[in-house]
Amino acid sequence: MSEAVVAEVVVRAPDGSSILDAAGPLSEETIGRYRASEEALAAVAERLEELGLDIVARGPTGMTVSAEREVFERLFGSGTDPVAVPAELAELVAGIVLPQPPELYP
Numbered sequence: 795m796s797e798a799v800v801a802e803v804v805v806r807a808p809d810g811s812s813i814l815d816a817a818g819p820l821s822e823e824t825i826g827r828y829r830a831s832e833e834a835l836a837a838v839a840e841r842l843e844e845l846g847l848d849i850v851a852r853g854p855t856g857m858t859v860s861a862e863r864e865v866f867e868r869l870f871g872s873g874t875d876p877v878a879v880p881a882e883l884a885e886l887v888a889g890i891v892l893p894q895p896p897e898l899y900p
Contacts, residue, residue, distance in 0.1 A: 799866040801877065802891045804856040805830035805838050812888030813855045829854045834886050841883060845869055 804812045813820060813828045820828075839849050839857060846865045850858040861869075870877045870890060877890040 796862040796864060798860050799863050800850065800858065800860045800893065801866070802856055802893070803838065803842065803859055804888045804891060805834050806886055806888045807831075807855075808834075814889050814891075825854070830856065830886075838883065838886050 804814055806812050807828050808831050811828060813825075816824070816828065835852060835857065839852065842857075842859055843849060846869070847859040847861040850860050852858075869880065877892060879887045879890055
């Protein structure tokens with residue numbers, strides 16, 4: 795069985811910005827600026843599913859996706875940060891972020 799890759803897809807707000815542009819911590823007051831439209835979220839989800847990714851969860855600024863490593867690497871490259879956004883999604887997707895492993899200290 796192949797290893798799955800999980801990533802966060804950050805969808806652009808209507809003005810083209812995203813949470814990746816935030817200068818400081820996000821709060822309940824500031825997150826609204828980065829909310830993606832329902833249309834953009836639906837379009838990105840539909841296209842990612844067509845490409846073979848599973849939508850694990852959707853939020854106001856993007857979605858968590860999962861795919862077998864081979865599928866992920868075919869679409870996005872080697873699976874290391876930073877992940878390249880395919881040109882066909884660049885208008886709606888600001889970035890694809892891989893979770894960072896925790897730093898554990900003794």
